Amino acid sequence: MFHFVLRRLASAVPTLFIVVTISFFLMRFAPGGPFNLERPLPPATMENLMRAYHLDQPLWNQYLQYLKNAVTGDFGPSYIYKDNTIAELIGKGLPYSVQLGTYALLFALIGGVLIGTIAALRQNSFIDFLVMSVATTGVTVPNFVVGPIMTLIFALMLAWVPAGGWGDGSLKFLILPVITLGLPQLAVFARLTRGSMIEALHADHIRTARAYGLPAKVVVVTHAMRGALLPVVSYLAPCAAALLTGSAVVESIFTIPGVGRYFVLGAINRDYTLVMGTVVLVAIFVIVFNLVVDILYGLLDPRVRHD
Amino acid sequence: MTDLIDVPTTTIPPEESKGRSLFQLAVMRFRRNYAAMAGCVMLALITIFSFVGPYFLSHTYDQVFPSYVNMGPSLEAYPKADTLNDVMKGVASRARVELNEFAVDGNNFTASVSSEQPIDTRVTRYFDRANEFENTKVTATENDGKTLKLAGEVKREYFLFGTDDNGRDLMARVMLGGQISLAVGLLASLVSLVVGVVYGAISGYIGGRLDNVMMRLVEILYSLPFVFLVVVLVVFFGRSFILIFLVIGAVEWLDMARIVRGQTLALKRREFIGAAQALGLTDWQIIRRHIIPNTIGPVIVFVTVVVPKVILLESFLSFLGLGVQEPLTSWGALISAGANKMQSSPWFLIFPAIFFVLTLFSLNFIGDGLRDALDPKDR
Numbered sequence: 119m120f121h122f123v124l125r126r127l128a129s130a131v132p133t134l135f136i137v138v139t140i141s142f143f144l145m146r147f148a149p150g151g152p153f154n155l156e157r158p159l160p161p162a163t164m165e166n167l168m169r170a171y172h173l174d175q176p177l178w179n180q181y182l183q184y185l186k187n188a189v190t191g192d193f194g195p196s197y198i199y200k201d202n203t204i205a206e207l208i209g210k211g212l213p214y215s216v217q218l219g220t221y222a223l224l225f226a227l228i229g230g231v232l233i234g235t236i237a238a239l240r241q242n243s244f245i246d247f248l249v250m251s252v253a254t255t256g257v258t259v260p261n262f263v264v265g266p267i268m269t270l271i272f273a274l275m276l277a278w279v280p281a282g283g284w285g286d287g288s289l290k291f292l293i294l295p296v297i298t299l300g301l302p303q304l305a306v307f308a309r310l311t312r313g314s315m316i317e318a319l320h321a322d323h324i325r326t327a328r329a330y331g332l333p334a335k336v337v338v339v340t341h342a343m344r345g346a347l348l349p350v351v352s353y354l355a356p357c358a359a360a361l362l363t364g365s366a367v368v369e370s371i372f373t374i375p376g377v378g379r380y381f382v383l384g385a386i387n388r389d390y391t392l393v394m395g396t397v398v399l400v401a402i403f404v405i406v407f408n409l410v411v412d413i414l415y416g417l418l419d420p421r422v423r424h425d
Numbered sequence: 426m427t428d429l430i431d432v433p434t435t436t437i438p439p440e441e442s443k444g445r446s447l448f449q450l451a452v453m454r455f456r457r458n459y460a461a462m463a464g465c466v467m468l469a470l471i472t473i474f475s476f477v478g479p480y481f482l483s484h485t486y487d488q489v490f491p492s493y494v495n496m497g498p499s500l501e502a503y504p505k506a507d508t509l510n511d512v513m514k515g516v517a518s519r520a521r522v523e524l525n526e527f528a529v530d531g532n533n534f535t536a537s538v539s540s541e542q543p544i545d546t547r548v549t550r551y552f553d554r555a556n557e558f559e560n561t562k563v564t565a566t567e568n569d570g571k572t573l574k575l576a577g578e579v580k581r582e583y584f585l586f587g588t589d590d591n592g593r594d595l596m597a598r599v600m601l602g603g604q605i606s607l608a609v610g611l612l613a614s615l616v617s618l619v620v621g622v623v624y625g626a627i628s629g630y631i632g633g634r635l636d637n638v639m640m641r642l643v644e645i646l647y648s649l650p651f652v653f654l655v656v657v658l659v660v661f662f663g664r665s666f667i668l669i670f671l672v673i674g675a676v677e678w679l680d681m682a683r684i685v686r687g688q689t690l691a692l693k694r695r696e697f698i699g700a701a702q703a704l705g706l707t708d709w710q711i712i713r714r715h716i717i718p719n720t721i722g723p724v725i726v727f728v729t730v731v732v733p734k735v736i737l738l739e740s741f742l743s744f745l746g747l748g749v750q751e752p753l754t755s756w757g758a759l760i761s762a763g764a765n766k767m768q769s770s771p772w773f774l775i776f777p778a779i780f781f782v783l784t785l786f787s788l789n790f791i792g793d794g795l796r797d798a799l800d801p802k803d804r
Contacts, residue, residue, distance in 0.1 A: 352687030401648035
């Protein structure tokens with residue numbers, strides 16, 4: 119296991135390298151640049167700006183320079199937020215996004231598995247339909263609709279919670295964004311759990327466990343759950359990476375100072391260094407969570423071996 | 426003892442000994458699932474509404490009614506009786522004539538207009554130009570042509586879903602949006618299904634170094650900046666409908682591949698796979714006949730999750746300039762436009778959202794039904 123983790127961490131280096139390389143050139147092939155404003159800058163200003171940010175040099179030169187700096191942890195200054203380096207911008211926003219994302223992930227995972235299990239245990243009954251309908255609504259109604267509606271009801275009409283902002287990071291500030299962010303994922307987890315739980319409950323070893331007279335709770339939670347969680351865990355990696363790196367929509371609806379908006383703003387403003395920062399951030403999250411999930415496979419199902 | 430032997434031969438009628446194929450069994454089980462069948466009917470109705478509906482609608486999706494901008498949904502015909510007088514006054518002032526009399530009788534109207542100068546009879550065009558009136562004719566000329574008697578018909582329009590900001594019939598637009606969203610949603614999901622399942626099954630089954638490389642490729646694709654990928658593709662290939670499928674297919678198969686790989690990793694150590702290997706089946710035969718059918722449960726469930734994602738992603742692509750552009754539209758585009766006007770004109774959001782949600786509900790019930798029917802372990 120230790121060797122497996124080491125090997126995977128070693129293979130992360132070429133993965134990151136390829137991601138950075140492709141993204142760098144992909145970004146530059148797109149039309150527009152960070153200083154192409156609606157009212158064009160005077161040519162002399164433009165020239166100076168380009169020189170100041172080394173954008174006048176040949177592309178491969180810039181690329182090598184970027185790589186060299188990135189290896190030492192220097193991701194450069196932002197072209198748009200001129201007083202900040204990329205490390206500062208992401209360092210400031212990431213804690214908010216990670217905290218919000220973690221709560222949303224826990225909400226989605228625990229809620230989804232619970233709902234899915236309840237539905238599976240009462241397959242094709244009224245409760246099954248009811249619970250799965252609620253979950254389906256979660257995945258179908260987009261968060262740019264759910265967010266404003268919830269703000270309207272709970273923040274403006276009932277005035278139970280603030281309409282936005284981070285505040286002191288307490289529950290009343292977080293509850294609406296966590297639900298908005300987590301609801302679609304909760305629905306996915308619930309549907310995946312329901313399907314695989316039904317399959318798991320038909321397995322031979324579950325019948326054996328029931329025949330032994332084990333209590334239903336033990337059969338479901340300790341025996342069926344292990345097999346049933348496999349697809350859930352598979353989806354966990356991309357889901358966690360997506361939630362923890364912030365959501366532009368949810369963060370802008372609830373005015374949370376996370377990193378989600380940088381994905382959109384960086385791309386719209388052609389803020390090259392900011393885009394590269396977000397790319398590296400996502401890549402690290404994806405690589406780490408895929409590794410965690412591959413380890414979890416082995417724990418859930420001992421037949422899975424990494425060799 | 427002899428009785429016991431006789432019993433089976435006499436009680437089993439010969440026609441019951443006919444075997445049923447796995448497929449027939451699956452169809453039977455699917456038919457018995459009421460929720461799934463209801464989902465099929467609902468999906469068929471929505472498809473008919475979207476694709477056949479426009480032929481029964483007198484308005485097209487890009488027909489603009491300047492008189493009926495932002496009208497709420499109504500079962501009554503527009504124009505409403507109490508507004509006609511004001512409309513007529515407005516038309517008369519645009520035609521620079523004075524309105525003396527105006528009366529509406531059923532679908533016909535009569536009016537009398539006058540001016541200081543003799544009126545050109547072509548003035549009727551001003552009346553026809555309004556969405557409310559048509560076939561205006563001069564019935565009598567009085568006072569040396571300074572007074573005209575006009576008669577014409579009141580044009581009744583039905584907007585069951587209301588109209589949008591530009592005065593277009595929302596029902597026609599929901600129908601068009603349905604055509605595009607259903608096509609994109611189903612086709613792109615199918616692309617991601619096929620690619621993701623095959624890729625994931627191969628990666629998981631072969632394992633080892635190949636698995637490592639294939640999964641690192643997935644990680645790379647996860648991390649690429651999606652917006653730039655889209656922009657660069659549009660720059661190189663221009664806007665095209667096929668590109669939507671490619672772009673959506675390119676990102677949505679990744680989750681599917683991870684899920685199928687996860688299932689495969691557990692499946693390939695099972696006894697029946699070992700037996701298949703011992704029988705000398707090739708890797709591809711095992712993947713096709715034994716691995717993929719056994720991953721069907723999570724795969725079908727996940728496809729039903731991908732469809733809404735794809736339909737909403739399409740509206741984001743349209744926002745970036747790829748995908749459908751005005752005056753064409755899609756449910757995703759209508760919903761995101763409607764979300765901005767939720768408070769002032771809720772019907773912008775409600776009608777496309779109802780169809781979107783209904784479609785996905787039916788797909789989910791069909792998906793659950795298919796999963797139950799195709800499950801190879803469930804007898």
